Amino acid sequence: MIVRLGAHEVDRLRTLRLAALRDAPDAFGSTLAEAAARSAADWQRQLVDLATFVAVDAGRDVGMVRSARHPDEPTTGELLSLWVTPTARGRGVGAALVDAVVDWAGAEALHRLVLDVGDHNAAAIALYARKGFMPTGVTGTLPPPRTHVREHQRAREL
Template sequence: MGRRPGRAARGAGRRPGRLRVLPGTRAGLPEDDWRGLLRAGGQRLAWLGDVPVGLARGAVHRDEHHLVGMWVSPTARGHGVAAALVQSVVEWARGLGAPRLLLWVVGDNAAAQELYRRAGFAPTGRTQPLSTRPWQTEAEWALELG
């Protein structure tokens, strides 16, 4: 596309075989944990034609199944990409026999909350300060799969 590659792409090229932790990610997670997350097989990439436009990941943490890292390119929003990604991660969790799928969403993210509500998730009542912006609160939501 002629655009300068993003930081992640540039960083990945420098150290083949190593996973780099970039600012704003879960810094401090050991490399084995990152590789374990990838082995769980929950990562999803959505394509429109040959263009990647969205991503989300199913992750297993302390025996619980989580939907994390939901993001859709601004140019592709409003076309059901996120809804399709949610369903794909839900199927991933069902395939592993998970009793429920959890996620965390920031209090003022109305678009994401509506997305998750439409997919059947509901708040569990648990909240916590956002790790990157502690003055904001995120809430746990769950979809019962049983």
């Protein structure tokens, strides 16, 4: 089951995000130390600014993804922060979370979704390819101190 978090679910978001950063530190722009230092107000602001979806299995949160309108392209959305717990991988959780963002984008009348993925993350790249996200040719790196981690952008028309 996929649910959208409300602005009051700060602890739930914080717990999932910190778990993601512990598990896959080179998959996200933020570091564990940065995220752990955020205030409750900052976490709540994220829940207001970003549509946050959580996968729930047997009463446990097993994955998350966030999305937002692209700041420079009014008809484009961004798929952000996709993560699935190691024990839930390979069971369609990631695909269901991507579908939640696609549905959100449709409801927001967006025409395109973009995401950034680490070049080293073969499983995520395969998932995104199955879901219709194609490379755009835009590349970059994570922010310091992880500029050695290369990533590329993928996009999907809606």
